[in-house]
Amino acid sequence: MKIVFDFGGVLFRWHPPSFLARVWPHRAPDEDAGAAIAKDFFQAYTGDWGAFDQGLADADTTATRIAERTGWPRDEIVAVMNAVPQELQLIEGTAALIAELKQAGHTLHFLSNMPVPYAEYLESSHPLDEWFESGVFSGRVKQSKPAQEIFDLARSAFGVDASELLFLDDHPANIEAAQALGWQAWLFTTPETAREELVRRGLLAA
Template sequence: MNIVFDFGGVVFRWHPPSFLARVWPHRVPDLAAAEATAAAFFENYGGDWGAFDQGLIDAPTVVRRIAARTGWPEAEVAAVVAAVPDELQALPGTVALIQELKAAGHRLFYLSNMPEPYAEHLERAHPLRQWFEGGVFSGRVKHSKPREEIYRIAEQRFGVAPQSLLFLDDHPANITAAKARGWQALLFSNAEALRPELRALKLL
């Protein structure tokens, strides 16, 4: 099987409310504030952040736009943007699952909405070439999930038919888009919860 991993929230830690609570404790006193602040900052990965994800604007530009839109000081917004790489810590359970799936003979790839600066950080900080045969970062192809075009690009890059791909992602919209292309797909919550589904498919 050709198994395609999302990165943020699947292979690497990424939960914007708890992230902002750590980076911005003065602005995020409780969970409700964390949820609202994350929604305003990242705009559900549309708007300013979506353009950053797609490589259409750079980090200084996204900082200026978020600050102008929200009224938050540019220096504080820049601190959040700069803190993202340290937040993207590899999830041990998923890393173990990657190693098991590779040992079982499956081909592994990735498809991630990731701005170029963060993609470069992940390539430096983690053995992506050991874990995966290849992958697609949104910031490098100027398209992002759940738009159809990035799935088509992934199919071409991986050189496999849609029906032979199994996609693991933590956002329902991305799962729906993958299935619309003919991919198999499973909604990811954590590695342990995924194991029974993979065993049912005889992949483990």
């Protein structure tokens, strides 16, 4: 079994409502306001941000498009975008789970919707090549989850049949897409529940 990790919300912190409440307090004074603003800012990772995720638009273009669409000052949007790397803090429990899986002899990969600048930041800040045998960033393949194309690209890159892949992701739509293509998949909520599931599947010792 090859185990495939999503990044945002799984290995690295990514929670837009609290993120926006921290970095944009004059617009998002609390998480409820942050959640509402996130819908316009990130568009559920479609639209302007989706193009950024897929490497079809660079950061400058994306900031301009968001400003034109929303009326928010462009410099404020740039400040939010520049703050994203620091939001992507390592989730220590997941890092420990990765170490345990590797110690148990499992091969790990990643499949992440991630714009190229943030992918480069993560590569420079963390030993991804030590943790994972290989991985796919959406910004580099010009496709993003939950589209079938990125799952097909990933399966080919990982060099195994879909049924041999167990995918951990925190978005139900991505889990459903993977399962429809024959992957095994499980909805990630916390490192602790993920470990329980891996034990249940016989991939880790209790």
